[in-house]
Each structure stands twice: as structure tokens, then as C-alpha cells.
Amino acid sequence: MGCGKSTIAKTLAKINGQPFVDLDTYIEKKAGLTINAIFEQHGEIKFRKMEHEAFVELLDAPGQMIIGLGGGTPCYANNHELLNRDDVVSIYLKASIETLFNRLVVNKSKRPLIANKNEEEMKEFIAVHLFERSYYYNQAQHKVTVDDKTVDQTVLDIVAILA
Ligand SMILES: Nc1ncnc2c1ncn2[C@@H]1O[C@H](COP(=O)(O)OP(=O)(O)OP(=O)(O)O)[C@@H](O)[C@H]1O
Numbered sequence: 001m002g003c004g005k006s007t008i009a010k011t012l013a014k015i016n017g018q019p020f021v022d023l024d025t026y027i028e029k030k031a032g033l034t035i036n037a038i039f040e041q042h043g044e045i046k047f048r049k050m051e052h053e054a055f056v057e058l059l060d061a062p063g064q065m066i067i068g069l070g071g072g073t074p075c076y077a078n079n080h081e082l083l084n085r086d087d088v089v090s091i092y093l094k095a096s097i098e099t100l101f102n103r104l105v106v107n108k109s110k111r112p113l114i115a116n117k118n119e120e121e122m123k124e125f126i127a128v129h130l131f132e133r134s135y136y137y138n139q140a141q142h143k144v145t146v147d148d149k150t151v152d153q154t155v156l157d158i159v160a161i162l163a
């Protein structure tokens, strides 16, 4: 969460001319509810089910596209296996705890898992989740570190991987 998936995927899609879909936005449109509202009204387990279904739908759609995943997507259902399908290129945007904190602290209201946390609690949340989730994140086919890079620098790193 906060490593820049939505931002980077959108810019990458503009450069290589492929359609871009942000998985969180896709889920919101499909449900007619914000991610916050889904968590509030239905709970996280239901959200993870919707996330998995939406992800499968996009993977099975015809043509190529760039999908910006949600921060938890690889860690639920068999999504990490789907990310290793032969027809998928998966890229982990790897950020330090400090980078994630700095990006999230100014922008937490739309992220239900951290919306009500103070700065200390956020640091703890980021550290614990990075540790717990790294097993799944590290199964991505490629890894790009994003610390101290501009959006354009990170996008160029990805363009090189895709070349
Ligand atoms: N160099 C950078 N690369 C990417 N994003 C950056 C950069 N610098 C600042 N940001 C900012 O970091 C914030 C988080 O980015 P973004 O929303 O794309 O993350 P995300 O990985 O999609 O998060 P989530 O998992 O919650 O959807 C945004 O406000 C974005 O503008």
C-alpha cells in the first residue's frame, strides 16, 4: 500500500499505449461502493472475495492490459499463483518502510486499514504487513525498487524489463 502501483501503472500505460485498469477502482465501479464503504458495510473477507473475482475477470478479458493491483491482492486466494501464469508479467514495486510511511501519512483517508491510525500505529502496521506479506510479494516475476526514484525513473525501469 502506497508504493505507487496506481500512479506507476497509469503512467506506464500511457507510454506503451496499453489500456490501464486499477483493480481497486474496478472493484469500486463494479460494486457501486468505495473501498471504504465495502470494508464498512461488508467487511474485509467479503472485500477479498470481490477482489479475487475482479482480478480473475480482468485476467480472463481479451487483449493486453496493465493492471495496478491493490496492496493486499497477491496475499489472498490463489492470486499469487495467477500472477505467475505464463500470460502474465508481474512486477513488485519494492519500497522501504520509510518511503511507504511518507507517502501514506499524507493520504490515508481512502485506505480503510490505516485510516484511523496515528503515526506510530501506521509505522507498526507498515512494518508488520511488509514482513507478513513479503512471502507473496517476493513471488512476483520482477522486482523494482522505488525508493528515491521519480515516477518517470520507475516507469523507465519497468519499460526496460518489458523490452
Ligand atoms: N516516485 C513516486 N512514485 C510513485 N508514487 C509516488 C512517488 N512519489 C510520490 N508518490 C505518491 O505516493 C502516493 C501513493 O501512490 P499510489 O496511490 O499510486 O500507491 P498504491 O501502491 O496504488 O497504493 P494502494 O495499494 O493503497 O492502492 C500517491 O499520492 C503518489 O502521488
Ligand SMILES: O=C(O)C1=C[C@@H](O)[C@@H](O)[C@H](O)C1
Binding pocket: 001, 024, 035, 069, 070, 071, 072, 073, 110, 111, 112, 113
Ligand atoms: O494493502 C491492502 O490490504 C489494501 C490496499 C488497497 O489497495 C486496497 O485494496 C485496500 O485498501 C486494501
Ligand SMILES: [Mg+2]
Binding pocket: 005, 006, 007, 022, 024, 068, 069, 070
Ligand atoms: Mg492503488
